[in-house]
Amino acid sequence: MNPAVLDRYEPVIGLEVHAQLSTATKMFTAVPYRFGVEPNTLVDPVVLGLPGVLPVVNREAVAFAVKLALAVGGRIRHRSRFARKHYFYPDLPKGYQISQYDEPYCEGGAVDLELADGQRRRVTLTRIHLEEDSGKNMHADAGANFSLVDFNRAGVPLVEIVSEPVIASAAEAVGYLRALRQILRTLGICDGNLEEGSMRCDANVSIRPRGASKLGTRTEMKNLNSFKAVSDAIEYEIERQAGVLDAGGAVVQATLLWDPALGQTKVLRTKEEAEDYRYFPEPDLPPLEIPQAWIDELAAQTPELPLALKDRLVAQYQLTPYDAEIFMNNLELAPYFERCVAQAGGPALGKKLANWILTELLGAFRDTGKIPVAAEDLAALVVLVEGGELTGRNAKDVFARLLAGERDPRALAAAAGLLGSVGADGELEAMCRELMDANPAQVEKYRKGKINVLGFFVGEVMKRTRGKADAAAVTALLKELLA
Amino acid sequence: MIERETVLKIARLARLELSAQEVEAMQGQLGRILSYVEMIQGVDTEGVEPTAHVLDVNLTLRPDVPAETEVPPAAYLKAAPDSGYGFFKVPRIVEGGEHGSV
Numbered sequence: 001m002n003p004a005v006l007d008r009y010e011p012v013i014g015l016e017v018h019a020q021l022s023t024a025t026k027m028f029t030a031v032p033y034r035f036g037v038e039p040n041t042l043v044d045p046v047v048l049g050l051p052g053v054l055p056v057v058n059r060e061a062v063a064f065a066v067k068l069a070l071a072v073g074g075r076i077r078h079r080s081r082f083a084r085k086h087y088f089y090p091d092l093p094k095g096y097q098i099s100q101y102d103e104p105y106c107e108g109g110a111v112d113l114e115l116a117d118g119q120r121r122r123v124t125l126t127r128i129h130l131e132e133d134s135g136k137n138m139h140a141d142a143g144a145n146f147s148l149v150d151f152n153r154a155g156v157p158l159v160e161i162v163s164e165p166v167i168a169s170a171a172e173a174v175g176y177l178r179a180l181r182q183i184l185r186t187l188g189i190c191d192g193n194l195e196e197g198s199m200r201c202d203a204n205v206s207i208r209p210r211g212a213s214k215l216g217t218r219t220e221m222k223n224l225n226s227f228k229a230v231s232d233a234i235e236y237e238i239e240r241q242a243g244v245l246d247a248g249g250a251v252v253q254a255t256l257l258w259d260p261a262l263g264q265t266k267v268l269r270t271k272e273e274a275e276d277y278r279y280f281p282e283p284d285l286p287p288l289e290i291p292q293a294w295i296d297e298l299a300a301q302t303p304e305l306p307l308a309l310k311d312r313l314v315a316q317y318q319l320t321p322y323d324a325e326i327f328m329n330n331l332e333l334a335p336y337f338e339r340c341v342a343q344a345g346g347p348a349l350g351k352k353l354a355n356w357i358l359t360e361l362l363g364a365f366r367d368t369g370k371i372p373v374a375a376e377d378l379a380a381l382v383v384l385v386e387g388g389e390l391t392g393r394n395a396k397d398v399f400a401r402l403l404a405g406e407r408d409p410r411a412l413a414a415a416a417g418l419l420g421s422v423g424a425d426g427e428l429e430a431m432c433r434e435l436m437d438a439n440p441a442q443v444e445k446y447r448k449g450k451i452n453v454l455g456f457f458v459g460e461v462m463k464r465t466r467g468k469a470d471a472a473a474v475t476a477l478l479k480e481l482l483a
Numbered sequence: 484m485i486e487r488e489t490v491l492k493i494a495r496l497a498r499l500e501l502s503a504q505e506v507e508a509m510q511g512q513l514g515r516i517l518s519y520v521e522m523i524q525g526v527d528t529e530g531v532e533p534t535a536h537v538l539d540v541n542l543t544l545r546p547d548v549p550a551e552t553e554v555p556p557a558a559y560l561k562a563a564p565d566s567g568y569g570f571f572k573v574p575r576i577v578e579g580g581e582h583g584s585v
Contacts, residue, residue, distance in 0.1 A: 023547045024547045024548065024549055025547050025548065025549050025550075030545065030548065030549055030550035031549070031550075031552065032549040038569060039568075039569045039570050040556055040559065040560060040569055040570065040571065041556045041569075042556075043552075043556050043559055044552050044553075044554070045554075048559055056543065056544075056545045057542060057543075057544050057545060058544070058545055058547050059544035059545060059546060059547060060546075060547030061547070062544060086496075088498055090571075090573040090576060137573075137576055138570065139575075139576065140575075144575065145574070145575050146565070146567075146572045146573065146574060146575055147572075147573050147574070147575050147576040148567070148568060148570035148571070148572060148573075149570055149571040149572075149573055150569075150570055150571075151571070276492075276496055278496065281536075283536075285536075285542060286536045286538065286540050286541060286542045287536060287542060288542050289541055289542060
């Protein structure tokens with residue numbers, strides 16, 4: 001995007017995010033949902049909207065939604081209502097969607113986010129409401145006179161999270177989505193997979209001249225199914241609207257569809273054709289009661305949020321923000337790290353333990369999705385190293401055996417004769433001198449300038465000490481003796 | 484009587500095709516319903532709790548446990564006017580892209 005556009009215009013962006021709740025069954029019936037299975041196999045009369053059926057609300061979906069409300073600090077309505085939203089589309093079997101309208105279960109709240117440069121922002125929320133997902137239309141070949149509908153997704157519980165129009169750039173919009181996705185994942189209520197559509201985003205974009213207080217006319221963009229699409233579409237739309245205003249025109253309120261392949265939007269409908277959803281209270285469902293006692297019970301289960309975790313790791317263990325962020329992005333590792341710290345006797349070894357986890361263990365964790373070494377074993381290994389009982393080099397060998405499934409680093413090191421370090425009381429010096437006496441030709445070579453002979457001597461010492469000497473100290477000592 | 488245009492708009496939203504006589508009949512019928520509502524709106528409801536539901540019942544919540552489906556899913560496809568490839572077949576959708584949830 002041409003940055004000069006932003007000198008003249010201020011973008012105002014609001015996002016609507018739909019997140020599928022990862023419950024075992026659908027919102028209003030006990031049919032399970034999984035992505036990517038045979039079409040129309042996860043259906044029943046409720047899903048298909050057959051005559052005579054009644055919806056029954058999934059308690060877990062409400063619990064998940066309340067957890068989200070608590071995590072973002074929203075006001076939870078003790079008594080909210082479901083409403084019917086009417087439109088006709090083949091993927092909507094009943095001809096209406098059960099949603100919430102004038103009495104959503106949650107209002108207000110905010111999501112904190114961190115931009116790539118470390119700056120923090122707070123995006124305030126208008127509301128969050130519960131609703132059901134639609135099915136999916138498939139478009140057959142260009143020449144075909146029919147389309148295909150799969151209702152597997154129909155009726156999956158959704159939360160729609162509506163932000164205030166307070167987002168000022170594409171980068172902030174993506175930062176907000178990432179932060180929101182981390183919260184959803186931390187809570188374990190949505191897998192946040194944009195490609196599979198378990199998290200979807202629409203963006204409302206308007207621009208106004210810098211300094212103006214009146215908001216410009218907005219357009220709504222749909223079909224933003226990747227972070228890149230969100231960023232590209234918003235930047236495209238800001239630039240397009242600036243072009244319209246610069247040419248003396250007016251932005252037309254419209255719903256646009258983002259085409260990621262062409263990198264442009266096309267008009268889906270304009271204001272004149274705007275949908276009229278004819279909301280009314282859902283007569284099949286009495287109001288949704290969320291008593292305080294239930295909220296308190298769910299609050300007790302709400303885990304620490306990602307950004308708060310990152311801040312705490314930096315403050316409590318002096319981790320770098322970069323390292324803390326890796327823990328934030330690999331949430332199973334954070335409690336593991338803290339168990340290691342507790343086993344190692346406190347925060348003093350925190351930084352060392354984090355280094356071991358992030359350099360030695362992270363790869364295996366990412367490959368298998370499992371933490372391969374028990375916390376007490378990693379803690380014991382680091383204690384051995386920091387206590388001077390095991391050299392860093394030998395510790396890596398022991399660690400490899402832990403990775404392979406063995407236990408108890410102290411016993412492993414002891415059995416391999418690796419415990420204790422060589423180097424005190426001139427022991428090393430004696431060993432070096434002995435080596436030099438036994439290899440006069442090599443000594444001569446070194447002194448004539450073939451300094452890579454040093455490697456031979458260091459290697460010999462390490463072999464004789466079974467790696468128990470500090471390689472750097474040995475190198476320094478040999479240099480001194482050979483000089 | 485309500486405006487002819489209003490009737491046509493409501494009919495279009497409900498995907499109903501009305502003949503000229505039907506439009507006229509609806510103007511009268513819908514007009515009478517609206518006057519009835521107007522009459523009700525004239526009642527003083529100060530201090531009266533709005534009725535969210537006609538029955539005084541609490542919403543029953545269901546445990547999140549999958550149930551066996553009683554009817555094999557293929558039976559629904561068979562009952563549809565048209566199907567193929569495991570999908571319900573509908574007349575070609577002309578609007579671009581996937582509607583998704585709104």
